[in-house]
Amino acid sequence: MKKTGKEDIMELQIALDRMSYEQCFETLEEVADHVDIIEVGTGVIKEYGLGIVRDIKDGYKDKKVLADIKICDAGRSESEVAFSYGADIITVMSFADRKTIMDCLEVAEQEGGEVVVDLLNHSGPDVLEMLETIGASSVSAHIGKDQQGGGASAEKRFVGLDASVFRIYVAGGINEDNLENYMSLDPAVVIVGSGITKAEDKKGKAARIRSLMG
């Protein structure tokens, strides 16, 4: 998949994290109409296995499903397995070996899928240059759960990240009140987890965030 430009419509990705199998489906029943991509979170996959990715894809065939498997080694086999369970998109960490990331990209190309390189804690100019060189087109400007509240803005944390080079996903404690802070990165995809899943009215919250995205 190649990078996208400003002509594309910004997409909303719901992140299903720290939830039971049943809660994932209950949440999707409420919010699916308002989201483009369903992320099956790392912890959910650790608890229920990749079978839940298959079950969600079976239930929501018209949505893209991202398996947030955060690959850091054995890129070829890990990505082959995730795609075989119906994932449309997988994740690999930017600190992984260049070969690991390249193998993920190669498998995705064969499968018609997408690889998002997660920039968590590792996003310097050398990293971005390497990713561009090897043909990675999607990256996630991700502020991790344990980094949130640190004060640094998304723009300051991801200096040099260019939306004309990469299809940018933004993630990390995003909600309707702070969404604006991430817009300077010119994202193609906004990832929201707890900002929707912890709300009383999840459907309303997803609709509101979607409307704020323009």
Ligand SMILES: O=C(CO)[C@H](O)[C@H](O)COP(=O)(O)O
């Ligand atoms: O790991 C993630 C993305 O890679 C999380 O799913 C993402 O940070 C969204 O969750 P939250 O909005 O609750 O921070």
